Amino acid sequence: MNTKSRENDSLCLTIPFSFTFNGFYGTIFPTQKGHMYVMKRIPSIMLKKPILLGSITFVVNLFISSIPVLILHEKHLEQNKNMFSISTLLDNQHLLEQQAIVNSALFYSFLFSITLSILIVFLTTFLKKSYLEVENLSHYDGLTKLYNRLMFMEIFQKEIQKVKRTKNHLFLVILDIDDFKPINDTYGHLVGDDAIKTTADTLQHLLRESDTIARFGGDEFIICIVDQDKEAASTIVNRILNEFNHKMIPVIRNNEIQELQINLSIGYTAYKNEDDFKTMLQRADQALYISKEAGKNTATYIA
Structure with missing residues (x-):
């Protein structure tokens, strides 16, 4: 130009x-x-x-x-x-x-x-869904949909910090299905999974919204109870024992429908000064061992 x-x-x-x-x-x-x-x-x-x-x-x-x-x-x-x-x-x-x-x-x-713009919306939706799935896997147990061990430990550590500033009582409860290995060996792992899911659903129904429950591993469950009443844990533990005195699940054996009773052994302890999750878990485990030795559907408390 x-x-x-x-x-x-x-x-x-x-x-x-x-x-x-x-x-x-x-x-x-x-x-x-x-x-x-x-x-x-x-x-x-x-x-x-x-x-x-x-x-x-x-x-x-x-x-x-x-x-x-x-x-x-x-x-x-x-x-x-x-x-x-x-x-x-x-x-x-x-x-x-x-x-x-x-x-x-x-x-x-x-x-x-x-x-x-459409691609960005699609990608954002996909990434959000993927994030939720990963978060779900990292926080929850796949079989029972309860919190997993790591998530429970994180929550419990926070509860310890809270009770240090309040007059509330903090309890750690650990539960174990009695004779779970024979259930797997006799009826198969699918029935074993049903026993775990039934136990998880029943425990959730018996607990309050303020209580926290998780699958701790295998057939073990763990509960965090916070209350102003120092007898709160005993009340909840007795409620659980009464329910599992007659808890049955249907199973099929030799082409016949039978009922299988689920029993629990329980050990629990209360927070004391300078406790952390590890020390409380050790006492609760010791209490659980005593319950196992005492017989089925038994609870033991160690202060």
Whole structure:
């Protein structure tokens, strides 16, 4: 484009599109009518392929919010601090062609924007679902849907810190299904799983909302009880023992439906000064061992 055509401002028309001025690189040179801003020329291949121009426009807009243009005069700059309108010094025919190219580019840029938005929504939903699944696996037991061992330990440590500042009593209760190995050996692991799930569901039903229960591993369960009443744990433990005095699950053996009784042994202890989870677990385990030695469906408390 020669100097004469650059100075021929009578052919200027404004393309109705605005973009960020700071995103462009160009040369400023003086003319008789002011200063001319020369911007990047649109490559000829883009003029023939609007979809290519649109894709480039979309990518560029992600970073500098602009599209490549030819020339504009300073008097066509709008008063807005960040925006201005595109102007060219082409003849009317070329300007109309340029207008059509820009319109096509904007259409494809808009299309790519919509596509990216959909992909972002899809990806966000997928990642959120994946995060929830991973969180679920890391916090909950797959069979019983109770908290797992690690999550329970985290909760219990927080409860220890709370009772240090209050007058509440904190109890740790550990439970074990009696003769669980013979159940697996006699009826199979599926029946063993049913026994574990039935025990978990029953315990959840017997506990209060403020109590925390987890599957501690295998056929063992663990409970955290916090209460102002120092007899709260004994009340709950007795309630559990009474329920499991007659807890049955249906099983099939030799093509006949039979009932299998589930019994529990329980050991529990209360928080004392300077206790941590490990020391309380050791006492509760010792109490559980005493219950196992004493017989089925028995509870033992160690202070």
